Amino acid sequence: MRITCPICGERDRREFYYVGDAVALERPDADAPPEAWHGYIHLRDNPCGVTRDLWYHEQGCAAWLVVTRNTATHEVLGVALASDEKGEAR
Amino acid sequence: MVELAPKSPLAGLVPVTVGRMTLTEVDLGRLTSVAPYRGRDEGLSEALKAAHGIAAPEPGRVTGRVAARASGRDEACAIWFGQRMFLLAGADPDPALAQYAALSDQSDGWACARIQGRGATQVLARLTPIDLRPAAFRRGHTARTELQHMAASITRLGEDDYLILVFRALAGTLVQDVRQAMQGVAARGGG
Structure with a gap:
């Protein structure tokens, strides 16, 4: 598996650290209802198909990335800097 | 003593x-990591050129003569060192750089x-x-x-x-x- 870092170019998977669902970029407001925080912290989908994950280019440029990939075909559909994606409406 | x-x-x-x-x-002489503050990249590159005669490197690139520096020549070069960061090698960083970037001695x-x-x-x-x-x-x-x-x-x-x-x-x-x-x-x- 190879991931194309927007800064470094195509790199081997071993340079990256998998962090989890990109939902982490959508932190609720401090005064959001408990249900919103419960969903943010505990609830994750387990899709067979397209998913958005956070990855960290730990052994490279140290950028946080949002990788869109397909869990059924293992196809990597897109990579973007998390700093560019943050706040983007889903 | x-x-x-x-x-x-x-x-x-x-x-x-x-x-x-x-x-x-x-x-490589003195090593300084240079991390530009947001929106200060251009000013940093200009200040770097004025003080050390080299531009700030693009991702994956170097500026200045790294091979000469590595061979012991007393001149400055810059090595891209990660997201929004590069390493200034072979020079004491000009104090003017500090208004454009966070500087850390890594020597x-x-x-x-x-x-x-x-x-x-x-x-x-x-x-x-x-x-x-x-x-x-x-x-x-x-x-x-x-x-x-x-x-x-x-x-x-x-x-x-x-x-x-x-x-x-x-x-x-x-x-x-x-x-x-x-x-x-x-x-x-x-x-």
Whole structure:
């Protein structure tokens, strides 16, 4: 598996650290209802198909990335800097 | 009074010579990480040119003559060092840079090595996952990547000539791993 870092170019998977669902970029407001925080912290989908994950280019440029990939075909559909994606409406 | 003698990170560990390949220590002079503040990139590059005669490097690139610096010439160069960061080598950073970027002295933090000689590319190919083919990784290209399991900065200085930086604490591991790869390449007639 190879991931194309927007800064470094195509790199081997071993340079990256998998962090989890990109939902982490959508932190609720401090005064959001408990249900919103419960969903943010505990609830994750387990899709067979397209998913958005956070990855960290730990052994490279140290950028946080949002990788869109397909869990059924293992196809990597897109990579973007998390700093560019943050706040983007889903 | 106690007289303290400075000890370089690779002292006593190099040079290592295997076949035609050599691993040596490089003195890059003072090392400063330069991380531009948001929106100050252009000002930083201008200030850098005015003070040190080099521009800020683009991702994966160097500015100035890194090979000359690595050969002991007293001149400044800059090596891209990660997202929104580069390493200024061989110069005391001009105080004017501080208004554009966060500056951190890293001089004692890095072990700086150079591997040269026919077979050096094959040695690195055993240790790092990056594409080292000349079309993809040219002279003056640099990468933050992994070398065995170490976080490293690798810069191409020539066809079979590379600058390698790892954390100083990993100096012994660096020399051990590179020596083993050099011996492997030489044993297969590559060095």
